[in-house]
């Protein structure tokens with residue numbers, strides 16, 4: 549549905565040259581929610597803005613729903629953009645227009661008949677749960693409500709693709725949840741493919757099917773969210789995942805217990821919590837298992853959990869315990885300080 553082939557983007561000014569995208573290739577499949585995560589300056593905004601050609605790539609090709617965006621004439625580009633909705637962190641609403649007009653005006657500009665516009669405005673305001681607010685002005689709405697209007701406006705063009713540029717970054721946690729739920733609903737009910745950029749792992753965890761991690765203009769890791777959670781390679785990806793699993797074991801505690809056996813981190817996907825395997829370890833080997841921290845988060849399709857455990861015992865026994873856990877399919881990492 550969305551394909552980036554060897555896309556690079558360089559910004560040049562008199563004094564400097566910045567490579568914002570460096571040979572990025574991605575393929576977002578029809579109907580999926582695809583996240584791009586990275587720290588500030590990684591190139592996420594540039595990437596998403598290249599998809600609808602708000603930014604022109606210096607090199608490479610971008611294909612959306614079979615249309616090669618790179619190389620379209622201005623008028624063909626306008627046409628192709630009708631199929632690509634976009635929502636922003638700052639909502640981008642017209643302050644002096646009502647909610648109704650914020651949705652209706654862009655439709656009018658594309659020449660849609662009045663009756664059809666009226667039908668679409670009402671339909672999509674209902675989809676986002678704001679049918680009561682048609683006559684309000686953006687200044688009278690909360691941040692979450694403003695983002696809902698922006699979503700209704702994007703949907704009113706009935707696009708195949710929705711681009712989300714940090715859509716929840718300005719919202720509080722509860723409102724973020726409700727907007728993420730709305731994006732999932734839209735994806736499911738209308739089959740809209742969603743490409744989103746974010747710096748919050750929680751967004752990826754909750755709604756994405758696949759994710760790309762960006763650093764210095766490059767995609768450094770990419771795959772199904774479940775696989776990335778279980779087998780992250782890069783330090784940056786691990787840091788993003790760790791942000792969901794605070795493990796504040798005080799250094800003093802860590803130092804004193806690690807003399808009596810290793811501290812290990814167990815991770816598991818799916819409904820097994822890892823606890824049965826740990827209970828078996830305590831039975832089969834001469835070790836005490838002491839859980840130091842544990843947490844489970846719900847990924848879009850499956851739970852993913854982590855536990856930090858101290859294995860108290862002599863080396864032979866703790867090594868055998870780790871081998872046993874691995875054989876049981878639990879991912880085990882030794883925690884070092």
Ligand SMILES: Nc1ncnc2c1ncn2[C@@H]1O[C@H](COP(=O)(O)OP(=O)(O)OP(=O)(O)O)[C@@H](O)[C@H]1O
Pocket residue numbers: 559560566567568586587588589590591592593594595747
């Ligand atoms: N119009 C521009 N002119 C010059 N440099 C730019 C321009 N837009 C982006 N850059 C540079 O390109 C790099 C990538 O920026 P980009 O905004 O894409 O990153 P980002 O991951 O979205 O970061 P943030 O989350 O802070 O927006 C940065 O070094 C940035 O300074």
